[in-house]
Amino acid sequence: MPNELEFEKPILELRQKVDELRQLMETTGIDLTEEVAKLEERLAELSQSVYQGLTAWQRVQLARQPGRPTTLDYIRGLCTDFVELHGDRNFRDDPAVVGGIGLLEGRPVTVIGTQKGRDTKENIYRNFGMAHPEGYRKALRLMKQAEKFGRPVILFIDTAGAYPGMSAEERGQSEAIARNLREMAGLRTPTVCFVTGEGGSGGALGLGVTDRVYVLEYAWYSVIAPESAAAILWKDASQAPRAAETMRITASDLLAFGIADEVLPEPPGGAQKDPAAMVARVKEKAVQALEELSRVPIAQLLQARYDKYRAMGSFAER
Template sequence: MQYLDFEQPIADLEGKIEELKNLSNVSDGVLDEEIKSLKKRVDNLRESIFTNLTRWQRVQLARHPDRPYTLDYIDRITDEFIELHGDRYHSDDKAIVGGLASVDGQSVMIIGHQKGRDTKARQYRNFGMANPEGYRKAYRLMKLAEKFEIPIITFLDTPGAYPGLEAEERGQAEAIAKNLKMMATLKVPFISIVIGEGASGGAIGIGMGNEVYMMENTWYSVISPESCSSILWKTWDYKEQAAAVLKLTAPDLKELKVIDGVIPEPLGGAHRDYDQAASSLKKQIKESLKRLKKLKPEKLVEQRIDKYAAMGQWKTIK
């Protein structure tokens, strides 16, 4: 288990527990009470730390290398999954995965960003940063779902759309803009969930749902704290202050009415218990599908347009 810097006190105690366990194996359980006491201290310490997280600490948790990714959730919440490939224009972008699946008998189209666990996988998935062909693949799959009246679920987890020259040459901005226009008028239920990082157009490019949710320890913003810091202070050193003023966490965005709800995670983060995190995610998906399936196609479109038109603050001057 990899520990973040603010988890170091927990790491130290759990290290002592492991040492005592090894000694206990040769001392006939003499140390069992001491181990039990230390475990209780760890539980109390973890609760104290994770109920008072700063915004920057939640950003760190969203980026945790052991955090469950799209395919981890798909494996746990679906009965079967058939991945579909390619954008029919250029290639198959491995940073976005998508396909048909079944959630307790309900057919759905699931699309999401996918990161890698090791160096080879991260390069293969381009660190979860999609190229234009990734967004065009998502476009194709969403229109396919609409054709067969299948609800759409998207998982957002990206540091942003790929900023390389070749992506711009192939129309990165146009691909995302086209997706936004299309998603606004989809005639099927559409649920979007931030499961990790939700950065800028890279996230919203597949995330314009009727209902939008965030896992408890994720972030969703037009810009990352580091980039914001580099623009305002010409250095990354103020990323913690930037995270604080951006108000990019799930509770912040729920209060600002940008999202519809917060999905709870296991204490310590989703990486601590994949199954529990997936169970909470699946519960929310089923509740949302049950609610949205009652709406007629034209009402789904109207609700989605009204939702995004109502965001922000403005005044009408006569």
């Protein structure tokens, strides 16, 4: 498969051998069931060994794999009767952020997320999932609308960061993100976010101040991408694997630091191997989270949200 990563090649080679034996059985009629069973057992063991021992950089690579479900894939899997809403009512519509209203198991919800493309043409249209200020302003408009009508908000994060171009800075990129942080902290409705792939810098955090933060097993979430950190620290972007290990950006690290509330397991090899299963798992978690949060009084919900983010980054010295 063209999208297999270097560390996945032994798995691919063994899988090809299994497929070749199966094809040989079909064409010649020779019974190779026992040999196939042994190879499949070895394949399962190898896959488990490889994916359980991934480095931080390898997880970053998996998070960027083509074929992982996008925000629109999750929306289609979670919601019925979804209506996408456009524009920030100020400048324009930003295709890098999608959002709208739908029904989740009969419950009206607002769903918002960063959207990457499937191919070069769509990635250019979506700006590779890097939002402009109008994307964050659109998101905030939809969140305030959800607050007004009592709808919970579900957010999906998969972006290397906000767009850093001059046009975005001229239109107030930092102000738009900062406003989202402030408004989301006090939004008077339940909020849940899923980090599904990349979670880079303020571009991710502009959609990430929520009551629950769920991170997919191979996703990453950090103040900066490993390549950029390496370029700053060692003047060499090729040191990205070293930076990834140092930065503690994996899902298990985020859980240990209290940034993530839960890590959602991915299908063997990543969400791109079985998108439908991953979407179903996210839907199940979203339904569960909203049922729990909807039973909490708003004042208590806001206090818990405040306490959650105030506690992040605290440490004790001995």
